[in-house]
Amino acid sequence: MNHFKLKACVATVAMAMAGAAMADKGLGGPFHFKPINESAASADWDPSAPFKLPKGYKQFVVSDETDLNIYDGGRDDWHDMNTVNETGPMAGRFMYRTHEVRGVPEGGAVSVVDLETGETRILVQDVSYTALDGIRWTPWGTLLFAEETSGGRLFEIELNANLMTAATVHDRPAVGRLAHEGIDIDSEGNVYVIDEHRGRSQGCNGVVPCGGGIYKFVPDVYGDLSSGALYVLKVNGADGVGQGEWVGPIDPMTARTAGTAAGGQSYQRPEDIEIIADKLYVAITEGPRDAVTDIGSGELEFDGELYEGRVIAIDLNNMAVTNFVKPGVNVPVEIGRPGDANFQTGFDSVDNLAESPSGDLIMQEDNVPSDIWFASTETNEFGASEQVELFASLTDPGAEGTGVYFSPFDRHTLYVNVQHSAAQDGDGTWAITRKHGKMFKFD
Ligand SMILES: [Ca+2]
Numbered sequence: 307m308n309h310f311k312l313k314a315c316v317a318t319v320a321m322a323m324a325g326a327a328m329a330d331k332g333l334g335g336p337f338h339f340k341p342i343n344e345s346a347a348s349a350d351w352d353p354s355a356p357f358k359l360p361k362g363y364k365q366f367v368v369s370d371e372t373d374l375n376i377y378d379g380g381r382d383d384w385h386d387m388n389t390v391n392e393t394g395p396m397a398g399r400f401m402y403r404t405h406e407v408r409g410v411p412e413g414g415a416v417s418v419v420d421l422e423t424g425e426t427r428i429l430v431q432d433v434s435y436t437a438l439d440g441i442r443w444t445p446w447g448t449l450l451f452a453e454e455t456s457g458g459r460l461f462e463i464e465l466n467a468n469l470m471t472a473a474t475v476h477d478r479p480a481v482g483r484l485a486h487e488g489i490d491i492d493s494e495g496n497v498y499v500i501d502e503h504r505g506r507s508q509g510c511n512g513v514v515p516c517g518g519g520i521y522k523f524v525p526d527v528y529g530d531l532s533s534g535a536l537y538v539l540k541v542n543g544a545d546g547v548g549q550g551e552w553v554g555p556i557d558p559m560t561a562r563t564a565g566t567a568a569g570g571q572s573y574q575r576p577e578d579i580e581i582i583a584d585k586l587y588v589a590i591t592e593g594p595r596d597a598v599t600d601i602g603s604g605e606l607e608f609d610g611e612l613y614e615g616r617v618i619a620i621d622l623n624n625m626a627v628t629n630f631v632k633p634g635v636n637v638p639v640e641i642g643r644p645g646d647a648n649f650q651t652g653f654d655s656v657d658n659l660a661e662s663p664s665g666d667l668i669m670q671e672d673n674v675p676s677d678i679w680f681a682s683t684e685t686n687e688f689g690a691s692e693q694v695e696l697f698a699s700l701t702d703p704g705a706e707g708t709g710v711y712f713s714p715f716d717r718h719t720l721y722v723n724v725q726h727s728a729a730q731d732g733d734g735t736w737a738i739t740r741k742h743g744k745m746f747k748f749d
Pocket residue numbers: 371375376377378379380381382383731
């Protein structure tokens with residue numbers, strides 16, 4: 307099988323003149339780009355080249371459901387988040403991916419791709435695993451992954467020496483039973499996690515606000531997640547920004563309600579997180595603002611979203627919490643859909659985050675179209691990014707893009723997944739690059 311070349315496609319998107327001058331400031335570093343002019347339209351969907359890309363960029367399948375089809379019979383494999391083995395022997399060679407399926411008899415799975423040979427296999431799978439979401443390589447050489455369901459578990463995999471099979475999977479309840487998504491680790495070995503819950507509008511058993519918090523786990527011993535203390539972010543200020551502090555420790559087994567009881571800030575559906583330098587960035591998905599419910603008699607009720615998603619930044623030194631990217635402040639509000647007369651490309655339902663090779667924050671929308679944005683970590687006096695640019699957009703009418711990720715060993719390739727594609731067996735991991743020649747040794 308050699309479908310990689312067949313699926314390669316040089317983007318022919320017209321250069322966005324308005325963005326050309328901005329790109330000279332160096333957003334993306336070695337991955338610098340001229341922003342695309344607007345979001346992709348589903349009418350332009352090409353399953354062999356699903357992303358609308360800046361001029362000069364190409365896209366390749368790394369591994370999709372034609373290589374490994376974990377869920378057969380036309381069921382989507384729901385590729386979610388990615389990491390490579392970032393440390394240790396053969397660092398950078400293997401890519402690990404969570405599969406976010408729910409309610410399937412086989413249960414959730416984590417898969418692995420050997421980026422040298424192309425071999426792809428299931429790393430772990432269990433009938434009890436559900437909605438597997440975040441994944442993170444630890445500095446001590448293990449792999450963390452977690453469930454997104456309420457009270458979901460966080461697991462740690464010890465790998466065998468071949469790095470393609472698991473020796474042991476540990477449940478790590480001390481890190482918190484939460485609707486997990488993003489996971490990140492600071493230089494001291496503290497683990498940051500979130501509760502993906504609409505804390506402001508859904509709350510807990512009718513009590514609002516409740517849940518939707520941001521948490522810090524401090525292990526008793528570096529690299530040992532079996533015991534430690536769990537804290538929740540409290541913020542003194544309006545709308546979840548202002549002066550923050552970690553409060554606790556709290557009971558990890560009831561982390562949502564215990565966090566709220568301790569004074570934790572409830573956000574409206576936090577999802578992915580990313581530490582860059584001394585700041586923790588958190589995507590608050592919070593959208594779409596236009597979602598409405600028909601409550602009968604021709605009356606519509608708006609769901610109470612205040613924004614179409616924002617990213618906050620938490621300075622881990624002085625605990626200042628700021629709005630880093632917010633529609634209408636430093637990125638346009640999204641209006642309508644591509645093809646609509648009044649359509650305006652903008653920012654909606656930000657979900658996955660990653661760090662670019664030059665330390666910018668990459669942000670990916672859970673939206674159709676699913677856009678990928680880059681934001682400079684240079685900020686104004688209010689903590690807002692000085693520059694936010696549109697890198698790419700997904701044409702697939704059924705899919706969201708997930709799992710944006712740069713390997714520390716390849717500064718020229720952005721990995722991204724297509725999740726719940728409208729195409730039969732169309733879920734998979736893609737590589738976006740400007741590099742010439744063979745993309746993979748196994749090509
Ligand atoms: Ca499938």
